[in-house]
Amino acid sequence: MNGLQHLVDRYLDLFARTRPVDATFMGLKGHDGQLPPSGSEAVRQEQAELTALLQDAEAAGLTPDTPADRLDLFLLRSQLRVTLREAQERPRQHNPAWYTGEAAFGLISLLLPGPQPTRAAAVTARLQAIPAFLEDGTRTLTPLNLPPDWVERARHEAAALEALLRRGLPLHPDWQADWADPAADAADAVQRFGTRLTPGTADPACGRAYLEFLMREAHALPFTAEEAEGLAAAAFGTLRADLEAMALQRDSGRSWREQLAALELQHPALDELPGTYRIWHERALDAAAPLMTPAREYGLNFEFLPAWAREAAGALYFLFYRSPAAQAPGTGSVYWIFPPGPDEDAYLRGQNVPFIKAVHAVHHGSVGHHTQNARARQAASRLARLGGTDGASGIAFLSAGTLIEGWACYAEDLLLEIPGFYTPAEELLLKQFEMRNAACCLADLRLHTGRWSLDEVRAFYRDEVGFAPGRVWAETTRNSIYPATRLMYWLGTRAIRALRAELPLQVQDFHDRLLSYGHAPVTWIAAELRRITAPQGVA
Structure with missing residues (x-):
């Protein structure tokens, strides 16, 4: 459908101009030297363009007759509606961590290894753009009543970005x-930005x-927040x-x-970590x-994470x-192993084999995100090839x-379902992961509907769900910034x-078909699969 694909082209052009860092991660060309437009006039211009494009998309009267076109139309309308309402009610420019994240990953997106050499001129351009970008941010944020945890997160990120600019960047091989x-100059601007942030009470x-x-x-999703809760x-x-019963059966x-x-004691030596990750990645594939x-x-x-980023x-x-850049993936990508800190024993306990198997080898590697992203890059829908790209703050x-x-x-x-892949103790770990995901869905819903405060969510994560204490603040702060993200797991x-x-x-056949559609809501894929599997004459 030429009309639909023209609308998709217009949307991708708008997306790349307003979110150039995400465009770099996607492999979209032409914006690698830019940071997002961030002043009040740029925000108004983006809203106007979103409104016009949404009106055109809804007035076009398109009735796609292929799964790819149906998905492109759904994703186009979804993105326009969601982005427009976000801009009107919860603009990303009102989040101080948006500025630090975009500035940091504007550089990191160009410095990570990939199929093409480091684009030195683009790095220079983004370095030069950081001071004005952050000055715009300060002007925008100063009159606002900001949630205090958002400010604290931005300050942490500003300190990290300053370290990258002053000490990490000179260690990069390029x-x-x-x-x-x-x-x-950029480091000085980042330092000023962090010190000028004022926490509020929002x-x-x-x-x-x-x-x-x-x-x-x-x-x-086909239900309300109350039903989901x-x-x-x-x-x-x-x-x-179930978790308590499994534990009782194993060891009363x-x-x-x-x-x-006790699983934390099952860890390899430090120099064996890359090999352990690879072994379990390959065993999971098999x-x-x-x-x-x-x-x-x-x-x-x-x-291991390179020295410049540590x-x-x-x-x-x-x-x-x-996720590799859908438009320029090359032939492979890197999975980073974070290096130890001052307490090597604690670090190695966290690098235990059960966790490596379930989280690194399966969830992220092998048949998890690794395979899912590979299949998405082959999807017939253009937008479904791109939607799962990891950007500066999320997908x-x-x-x-x-x-x-x-x-x-x-x-x-x-x-x-494969006998012997997991041990009985590791099955207990998986049950805890499943319980945690249900709990985090519950917390997402109760936080953003006002039933729980952020402090109540933190107490729940710590006391009921079993999150490591050091992870609770960062996890819950992220939940507060990005509603409807933790429930999707x-x-x-x-x-x-x-x-x-x-x-x-x-x-x-089921799993291969499911992944073949790319980055799309499961409920939408379900409707398409029902079309295929319905008895003849029934749709």
Whole structure:
């Protein structure tokens, strides 16, 4: 449909101009030297363009007759509606961590290894753009009543970015002498930005109406926040009871927390970590072969985080695994292993084999995000190839979330169907992960509908869910900034399981078809798969 694809072209042009850092991560060309337009006039201009494009898309009267076109139209309308309402009610320019994240990953997106050499001129241009970008941010943020935790997060990120600019960047193998002066100017600007931020008292909750809008328009979920809360609360209670029963059966003298803590002793030596990651990645690829078609055609290399990124990475959205650029993926990508800090023993306990297997080898690597992204790059829908791109703060299209995170969590449990892949103790760990996802869905809903405060969410995560104390603040602050993101893990997994039980497809066929659509809501994929599997004459 030429009319539809013209609209998609217009949207991608607008997206790249207003979100050039995400465009770099996607592999879209032409914007690598830019940071996002951020002044008040730029915000008004973006809203005007979004409104005009949405009106054109809705007035076009398009009736696509292929799955790819139907998905492109859905994603186009979804993105326009979600982005426009965000700009009107909860603009990203009103979040101080948006400025630090975009500035940091504007550089990092160009410095990570990839199929093309480092674009030195683009690095220079983004370094030079940081001071004005952050000055715009200060002018925008100064009159606002900001949630205090958002300010604290931005300050942490500003300190990390300053460390990257002053000490990390000169360690990059492609360091250029002419980066020195603009890097120093940028570092000074980052320091000023952080010191000028003033925490306020604003409630970070988005409200029920906005949350349900995201559930409906982005995730295409068929229920209200109240209905979703009921499902998540019931599941949390059941899974908590299941976890306690499993622990009791395994060892009546130790709680589930104690049994899971004992898994931390099962760790390799420091120099064995890359090999351990790779071994379990490859074993997972082999084990899953009867259940799906793993992505073996695209490489994944396990390496310790490079020296230039080490000081800055911890406070930033620096992922172990980042989705390869859909438009320029090359032949493989890197999976980063974060290096130890001052306490090597604590670090190695965190690098235990059960966690490496479930989280690094399966959820992120092998048949999890690694395979899902490889299949998405081959999707017929143009927008579905791009929506799951990891950007400066999260995935590019919220609508991709139930499939991306739903699939990766589902993949962890999928390998339970292969006898011997997990030990009984590791099965207990997976049950805790599932309980945690239901709990985080519940917290997302209760925080943003106003039932729980941020402090109540933190107490729940710490006391009931079993999050490591050091992770609670960062996790909950992120939840408060991005509503309807934590719910997509459990609700996405739930939808995939229900769809598999419903459809008359062989297991491998089901999984391969599911992933073939790319980055799309699971509920939308379900509707398309029902079309295919419906008896002839029934649609």
